[in-house]
Amino acid sequence: MTAVSLLAFAGLCLVLAVTPGPDTFLVLRIALNRPSAAIAAAAGSSLSAILWAALVGVGLAAILEQSAEVFRWLKIAGGLYLLYLGISSFLRARRAGAQAAAGEERKPLRYSHWAGFGSGALSTILNPKVGLFYLAVVPQFIPHGGNTMATALVLGTILAAIAFGYLAIVTALAAKANQWLRRPKVSTVFERATSGVLAALGLGVIASSAAS
Template identity: 35%
Template sequence: MDGQLIAFIGVAAGMVAMPGADFTVVVRSALASRRAGVACAVGVAGGLLVHTALAVAGLAAVLIAVPVLYRALQIAGGAYVLYLGVQALRGALRAAASSSGPEVDTAGERAVGRAFRQGFLTNVLNPKAPVLFLSLLPQFVPAGAAVLPRTLLLASIVVLLALLWFPLVALGVDRLGHRLRRPRTARTVQGVTGGMLAALGVTLLVSPGQ
């Protein structure tokens, strides 16, 4: 068995499962509905697919080498995550003022499509991802091995892990939905996730470039 491959799977699993903006936005979407949560999870995996494709193609190196491009992505990502956080906080505050649960968009396909876009954009606009992939993947390419096939394999593993983990998170939140969707609990969860997203967005905006 390939020891390096096993080690990579462990590292990649920890990286994917680490709480962050992706996790938070999936939880927030899953509170709306199971379909929205799973759609958001698939969107996150789609964003990872973009990052891994860029790393395989070597384009991530260009982003890292040009500070202006990196900073532009950082600002765009921070602004978007901050926007999601503010929207969640506003929803929680409005719900508290009316003593009801948070506002939920139940408009079927529209809500699912929006959740997918939120998951995709939250991940694809994360400026740390290309840096992480470009620095991580080469470490698990054995000396003398064909670089492209090996890198494609490693990238596929990351995307597969995301496709397993984030839908599980969404389904777990939905399974607890009868408790989490109680008005008071739902307001609290939405407020906490909104605060986390807002804090992550501000961190990206004020963090210096490379």
């Protein structure tokens, strides 16, 4: 691969990264409570992107594309996971809001580093669109007679690095605004809004999968 090809692929990855999706809202949601756990979530998401690249290298994404049923059920699994994240986060935020209204000291929702990492990893690995993205672009960057697996891993590493950098910036911005976001009314609205977005994304994926 030439430097021009790598730059072109990096540009595609940047566009994909800055397009708001489940990973962005998940990291924002966690960053409000624990920025370091949000960085762990970004790392989990990035490593899953590399895993998708490896799966593409061995042809799994091609199987997913050819098997509409497998693809549909994987989309439903991802949608259910997003729906679970949204509903569980909303319920936690609602309980915290009720405690604050009753005059109790509001305890911030805590995420361990492993919980953040696992959430980010599952969010990406259950998103078959990542695999199909690789499937669509990897063949365009494989030189004649080149190694498909090695190329897929190189491109996957580039995507993972760009995605991690973007999500780290999102985390840093959320941390900077953390004092403002932690105001009871603001944090309640923000937590419920991000929870609603995650749940809506999950419902949208499930609905589109059921209709297909």
